[in-house]
Amino acid sequence: MWVTDVAATMALLLSSSRAHALPSLAPTGPFFQELGNNTWVIGNEIWNMTQGRQYGVKLYYKDHDCVGDAVGHYVSYNGAQSDLNWTSASIHNGGTYQGATYLDVKFASREGDMHWVIFSGLAGAYQYFVNRDLPTLGEFRTLWRLDNTTFTHGKTDLRDEALPPLSEYLPENKVQDETWLRTDGSGGYITKYDLSSWVRTQSYYGVYSDRFGSWYINAGKDYYNGNHLKQELMIHRESKTGDAVQLNMIHGTHFQVSAVDEFPEGKMWGPWLWYLNDGSREDAAQRAQDECAAWPYAWFEDEAYHQRGSVGGQLMLPDGRPATHAAVFLGDNSQSKTALDMGSDYYYTGYADAEGRFEFRDVRAAAYGLQAWSNGSELADVTTEFLQQDVVVVAGETTELGTMTWRVSNKTKIFQVGDFDRTSYGFAYGGAPYEHGLVEKCPADLKFTVGTSKTEDWCFGQSKQGSWVISFSLNKLGAPIPKRAQKEEATLIVSLAGYSTGVSSHIWANDVVIGNLTSGAAPGLLNDPSLYRSGTTAGEWRYFEFPFDAGTVLRKGVNEIRFEVTSNTTWRGFMWDSVVLEW
Template structure:
């Protein structure tokens, strides 16, 4: 929708563009201008447009800034605008919708603003986001922690053939997809879009407002396929690479503050700013009581066999959880890794009661399939919650072979952890043979999709008295439409992996190469089925779907 500004409104706008310090200026009942002497943006009933910085409109003909949930199905409409707080340091301007309050915290000499959202009436949802859709002649490239380079052009998309959601094949057979611009958000220090003269960045230091665990991935930037707008996404509650994450949020939950930052497009400057923000967290100027009420949690984990839990992934999340760590998202979440001796520490944890989990992140504890869970971890304001020595009980079984580290990731396999690329799983073979305890894991491909059989050969030189065993299957992700039957020595069906029994996530068909939603299965093998000498386990795909299938983490065979 385009607005035609009256002479009076235009005069007010010009006055805003030359204002000194943070300001809120009303143009009419539905349009307001906020900013400082460095930048300003005009915000209408839904969209923020006319983003002026260094005398340049960074939105241009694009859609601009808005807040929405469940994709583009529900954009927040602003009912009122007001100055929430004014101090000598900053101006906090609040835009209120039926679902909650969106705040812009504007400092005098800051190019950009801190933003945060307070829930008052959000429905149960999976996706909640804020975003900029910016001018495609000003911003040409995108930057995440793992990808930096030119975005595909609008012309390239228009000249290509669509093959699935937001994915196109070009005449030369290569693919364009927005999902190549995905990253693990808890690893991100800053990300955004930039060009030769301007950059727009998001910096979220705390990250406790994000849903999910260490492996939470989100789409961060992309090219909007219908208009060519450059999109800078802030998925503060997202589901792009999960089987499910639908949450009902308590009234008063706060996302943020995060920093939206403008500069001249220099990555070095954006990186420096991110480092500076990390030193300021948690922000002293934000007087929200829940935000400022924090404590510390620490402890030391060792395995029941005496090994330290070296490098273990440690997660502080829902108390008495009924969801996976990746799918948790109603409250606040914290991630870290144990050191070489099993020590871990969480700083700046909001006061509440939590459930603490730990799992193998590979390395010296690569064989541990169990998950540690300790409930009722209470954090009090200004206090240190010391959990002391924690014993993590392992499965306690004798291993026959293991293929791949248990770390919930496909790393170590062929293409595992490769740069994002659509249809990469199609390069994995239909049939494959791997020799356990002798082969290199690079011989095993990261994903199985095509009709065919993958075989693991393993030797048993001496049969024990009790030959019953457990086959543990750990999947780094699974995209539906592919089913597999598992056989021992060609004749004995051990079990099945099917769409009916596994929650699906979009990892394989959305350019994922490392992880999606983790799944773990154990299949019992009765005694007397092994033979002395060479044995084999077959994974036979009986139903296939293009670009879908199993993303492998680890396969372990152990005596029960």
């Protein structure tokens, strides 16, 4: 359906360099039409949308308004607190690529410019945003809120299911932020966070039905904040109106302590593809494959975007082992933030191969900091990180870093519970599909015996008041037996895959308190929402070392490390990665 109030006003549009003639009825290619009063229409022969000062509405595709009574398309930061207002719109650029004409339409706001690159014959458009004056922020997003009868299902890389009916969202059943007890008596929950996923590995996601599909395909991911373990909310039902929500969290914080960044002028997010079809997931998957093969996009007219090079090298451990399958990250050329918290510029993630070699291709020319850490498996015992600053990527060139030595601990390891990989994989329920309140299935008291118990006997999260005990025997493990007459420093390493505030724990070695894990107290734990937002794999990684005198605390024979939770809050607590004792 063509928007009827536009048909009478179709006329000759002028850009800075060319005239674009639009037909008076259905267009035959990409177009931009200004109606006045901060209202514009964009689209092509397949779809069109009416854009107001704030919201994009009247999305017509296959003779159907896909927005209906929903809010439509908009851009906002810091949640829904600040929606961008478009003060002007114009044709930024245009041309022909591989026989298809396109227009780059720019909507300008005080904070920056939102672009829609519309090709003839394309159901949808490429989008990108260029920063002009965004404030220091945590969340920045573009999104669609679409008609809930047209789009009935949601799909991420991890889940594919019907969106819950609005009738399930009963006020008396609300238990916390966007989470409700189900009405079927099952004891389960409805929460928008179940349709979250990992941003660096997602191929395509969106909302669909048996007639319509609206998808985001982010082929290039270097504009995202965070590292391999960056996860974000992608799909949900808007609980107040029932809108089907398709989120494009291009800078997000949903599972982090904080990700507050300042952005340089000109920082660009995108381009990504917003894609329409008949609801076919197979078609969307094929389109995603094609987009990934075409990235970086040759048609995109931006000089800095195409200034790219490559960088590679090999990581080896001092004992001669290659850093097999290590997680490798190219980020800020400083250590002021963790890899997950970085987000001002551009970031690249990958994994080393079996020989410890890695390569990043199509990297924007700049100076970076290179980090690497254990991804489990052959490196499950490596508790240290690798770091090298001042890695310079030059446009059109390959930077070869050669063989680099990754320093590791030279202390004697007494025991280790869980692979060192910054996740809860391997533990009971660790890595399960997103599910609210799953940590409630973990026990209040747990006994793990080194040498007898299996990794899966340790649960992924500790939330209830009680004690989790690691029992180990020094004389059975071939470990050094401490001498009571001399001081010998031991170190308990605690690696958390995530932590949600409200739970405090004392750490005991036999009968001596050697540390604590408490909100706000040393070593200081800040909240990440992973455990109470359906996370089961990771939130914000934390690493702690608790030194103590083995000579006076430990003994020959059976010893215990005990994590005693003294106060708790439901659905909150510790998500485990690994516990290591060494001296």
